[in-house]
Amino acid sequence: MRPDSLAAMDWQGISDRLDGDGWALLPGLLDKAACQSLSALYANEAGFRSRIIMARHGFGRGEYRYFSYPLPLLVATLREKIYPFLVPTANFWMERMGLTPRFPADHQTFLARCHAAGQVRPTPLLLRYGPGDYNCLHQDLYGEHVFPIQLAVLLSCPDRDFTGGEFVLTEQRPRMQSRVDVVPLRQGDGVLFAVNQRPKTGTRGSYRVTLRHGVSPVRTGLRHTLGIIFHDAA
Ligand SMILES: O=C(O)CCC(=O)C(=O)O
Numbered sequence: 568m569r570p571d572s573l574a575a576m577d578w579q580g581i582s583d584r585l586d587g588d589g590w591a592l593l594p595g596l597l598d599k600a601a602c603q604s605l606s607a608l609y610a611n612e613a614g615f616r617s618r619i620i621m622a623r624h625g626f627g628r629g630e631y632r633y634f635s636y637p638l639p640l641l642v643a644t645l646r647e648k649i650y651p652f653l654v655p656t657a658n659f660w661m662e663r664m665g666l667t668p669r670f671p672a673d674h675q676t677f678l679a680r681c682h683a684a685g686q687v688r689p690t691p692l693l694l695r696y697g698p699g700d701y702n703c704l705h706q707d708l709y710g711e712h713v714f715p716i717q718l719a720v721l722l723s724c725p726d727r728d729f730t731g732g733e734f735v736l737t738e739q740r741p742r743m744q745s746r747v748d749v750v751p752l753r754q755g756d757g758v759l760f761a762v763n764q765r766p767k768t769g770t771r772g773s774y775r776v777t778l779r780h781g782v783s784p785v786r787t788g789l790r791h792t793l794g795i796i797f798h799d800a801a
């Protein structure tokens with residue numbers, strides 16, 4: 568990622584997609600070399616605070632590791648530099664949902680708020696899925712302080728490195744059945760999506776929908792993802 572490439576993205580278009588669909592693509596966020604070097608970190612013990620075997624917790628099948636602080640430079644940069652572009656949408660969503668939290672313009676100030684409330688553990692993570700592995704629908708809530716949008720970046724190349732393993736989002740509407748969306752990701756693409764609830768405009772004003780995300784079973788190969796959650800964990 569070049570330092571100027573984030574500023575050059577169409578943030579108005581991205582906010583429009585987030586408002587309309589609850590998710591938005593960041594095409595080509597990372598180049599192939601960055602994807603490969605991040606994926607390669609997974610094999611090391613160093614640099615991570617914990618390793619989760621998903622089947623042990625009923626989360627699905629596969630595993631992930633949470634980074635420890637200090638985060639790798641690229642991960643820290645993505646987290647800090649993308650956050651400010653999301654704040655207007657995050658605050659607009661809170662306002663439209665009649666919720667009180669308002670998010671400060673810079674990520675450091677928001678993290679200080681998390682840390683003061685005991686949410687001190689870093690949440691960025693690497694995930695690894697092999698054949699038969701999947702990620703059950705879930706929400707990454709780790710305490711009272713929740714930034715309402717998160718980012719995932721597909722580090723592996725579909726069809727070359729793995730088959731299956733689609734990123735899916737469900738949207739639950741009040742008193743109605745859930746709707747599902749499959750996000751078409753290529754290697755290096757990011758997807759921004761709602762962590763929990765978001766406002767949706769209907770014929771009689773705004774209402775709240777609840778989102779969950781997950782990954783369908785990987786059929787063949789290995790699939791790696793980088794997850795960036797903007798709040799820290801209790
Ligand atoms: O592997 C994926 O695409 C989903 C990762 C995930 O659950 C996350 O980043 O929070």
Ligand SMILES: [Fe+2]
Binds near residue numbers: 705706707780794
């Ligand atoms: Fe997740």
